[in-house]
Amino acid sequence: MKVRLVASDLDGTLLDPDGRLSPRTIAALQSAAAADITVIAATGRSFRTAGHRLRPAGVLRTMVCSNGALVYDLRDDRIDRMHTIAGDTLRHLFAALRAAHPQLRFGWETRGGFGVEADFGRKPGDSEHDSSLIGGPQHVDQVDEAIKAFIAHPEVEQVALQRLIAPQLPAGLNGATSGARFVEVTAAGIDKGATVAALAAEWGVDQSEVVAIGDQMNDESMLRWAGTSVAMGNARPELKEFADVVAPPVSESGAAWAIERLAAGEGLKS
Numbered sequence: 001m002k003v004r005l006v007a008s009d010l011d012g013t014l015l016d017p018d019g020r021l022s023p024r025t026i027a028a029l030q031s032a033a034a035a036d037i038t039v040i041a042a043t044g045r046s047f048r049t050a051g052h053r054l055r056p057a058g059v060l061r062t063m064v065c066s067n068g069a070l071v072y073d074l075r076d077d078r079i080d081r082m083h084t085i086a087g088d089t090l091r092h093l094f095a096a097l098r099a100a101h102p103q104l105r106f107g108w109e110t111r112g113g114f115g116v117e118a119d120f121g122r123k124p125g126d127s128e129h130d131s132s133l134i135g136g137p138q139h140v141d142q143v144d145e146a147i148k149a150f151i152a153h154p155e156v157e158q159v160a161l162q163r164l165i166a167p168q169l170p171a172g173l174n175g176a177t178s179g180a181r182f183v184e185v186t187a188a189g190i191d192k193g194a195t196v197a198a199l200a201a202e203w204g205v206d207q208s209e210v211v212a213i214g215d216q217m218n219d220e221s222m223l224r225w226a227g228t229s230v231a232m233g234n235a236r237p238e239l240k241e242f243a244d245v246v247a248p249p250v251s252e253s254g255a256a257w258a259i260e261r262l263a264a265g266e267g268l269k270s
Helices: 010-014 023-034 047-057 087-100 158-168 192-202 217-225 237-242 254-263
Strands: 005-008 038-042 062-065 070-073 078-082 105-110 113-116 148-152 174-176 183-186 210-214 228-231
Touching: 005 010, 005 192, 005 254, 010 047, 010 210, 010 254, 023 038, 023 047, 023 254, 038 192, 047 062, 047 070, 062 192, 087 105, 087 148, 087 158, 148 158, 158 174, 158 183, 158 217, 174 217, 192 210, 192 217, 210 217, 210 254, 217 228, 217 237, 228 237
Parallel strands: 005 038, 005 210, 038 062, 210 228
Antiparallel strands: 062 070, 070 078, 105 113, 105 148, 148 183, 174 183
8 A cells, every 4th residue: 555654753763863854864755745645753852843953854744743742833833732731740740750769850841841850860970050941931830731741860761761650650641762861751642653643544544554763662652553664773672673664774864765765656665
């Protein structure tokens, strides 16, 4: 069946190691558009830090941001939809986690921006730094709703941290790691896979017509849902184990390689 939709992660996948679209990737995206294949970004990034990285291609419209919690329309510069964590739920989550693991520090993304607690993300021996990020409420008591929560530990990172906090997550909330030190938490039932699936259904695209490309554990849900899953050569081993295809690594433009083949009507599976 013809591929109609490609959902691609950004960091470690569609973006080069410098965080930009390479000329080859831009050409691949434009070829996909010419072949009537819709490519959407599906990233853990906020829309604030993702959009300008994608505009050079000129053909990308939809961004699934914050691990599925927000959909942004690049063409119209607007938030299409949000799935948020209520402020009371966020505070309950932080209290439960802090009681179990006092070393944890927390942050949050809101419609207005970001906020983090003092020492968020610092390891022992790290120098002092400004922990205040622009725009959002700077104390959790001021948060009415959060697009995403951030959880950091000075010594435990990534998948190990995800496993550490799992017992304290309220039913339904999703914790995932994107390769950064911290874990990101989204609202009940919200992850990249759920949001990509919802968009595909709205657009009349069958699951079998979707290809998903990624490299980290926050990509797992969409890779498992898509008709064809592509793990980057630099992906975590857990993803490579179940992916239909392993593409070249990001340093060799693996996502562009996959999109080029799809645009040309060539198969990915050997």
